Amino acid sequence: MTLNELKEKLEELASDHEIWIEDVRMSDSSGGILVILCDKKGGIRFSDIQLFSKEILKQEWYDQNFSERFDLEVSSPGLDFPLTLPRHFQKNKGRLVKIQHTAESVPSPLIAEIVDVIRETVILRKEKELTGEEIHLPLDQIVKAKIQIKW
Numbered sequence: 001m002t003l004n005e006l007k008e009k010l011e012e013l014a015s016d017h018e019i020w021i022e023d024v025r026m027s028d029s030s031g032g033i034l035v036i037l038c039d040k041k042g043g044i045r046f047s048d049i050q051l052f053s054k055e056i057l058k059q060e061w062y063d064q065n066f067s068e069r070f071d072l073e074v075s076s077p078g079l080d081f082p083l084t085l086p087r088h089f090q091k092n093k094g095r096l097v098k099i100q101h102t103a104e105s106v107p108s109p110l111i112a113e114i115v116d117v118i119r120e121t122v123i124l125r126k127e128k129e130l131t132g133e134e135i136h137l138p139l140d141q142i143v144k145a146k147i148q149i150k151w
Contacts, residue, residue, distance in 0.1 A: 001065045009061055014038060017052055020087070022077050026070065034070040037077045043091070044076045083145040089117045096148040097124070102141045110135070111148060 001009075003024065010021050023037040036056070040048055053074040056062055066072070083089055083097065093114050099122075100109045112124035115134060122142070124135040 001061065006065075009059070010036060010056070013055055013059065014052065017048065017055070019044065019048065019052055022081065032070045033073055034066055035073045035075070037075055037081065039076055039091075041087075041091075049074050049076065079147045079149065081146075083147070084142075086117045086120065086122075086139065089114050089122045089145075092147060093117075096150060097145050098148050099124075099137065099142055100144040101137055102143060103137055106135055106137070108143075110137075 003026065007021060007024050010024060014021050017040075019038045019040050021036065022039055023035075025035040027033050027035075038044060038049070038052065053072060056072060056074065057067075062072075083092065089097075093116060095114055096111060097114055098109050098111050102108070110124070110126070112126045112135060114122060115125050116123040120139045122137050122139060124137060126133065126135065
């Protein structure tokens with residue numbers, strides 16, 4: 001089974017639980033690990049991950065292709081997971097984000113607070129330099145975005 005076929009199977013199964021598959025990785029060395037990162041609107045709970053893991057293990061396609069060679073690891077994306085989709089930014093409204101982008105009117109990288117997401121545009125507010133001024137950054141101009149921790 002190819003990685004794309006696996007992703008399709010997982011997305012089909014995940015949709016029954018209102019879960020999104022964010023990433024799938026396989027390390028095919030001895031004692032390989034199949035890592036599935038998933039999320040859910042409002043955030044995924046441990047019980048959601050537990051239930052979804054059990055559902056995966058019950059699948060015939062999993063048993064035939066992966067159970068002998070891989071340990072299954074199902075988890076939520078961590079704070080270091082890149083923000084790439086509108087729902088990633090929406091979920092993290094109010095948080096600081098570091099964004100590398102191609103927009104010429106704004107310095108890159110930019111550290112700002114996510115204010116909102118409207119269609120394919122992320123609305124940001126620079127942390128201190130611009131008092132209240134909003135920056136509208138189209139998603140297609142964002143090269144890399146990651147959450148920043150306030151200390």
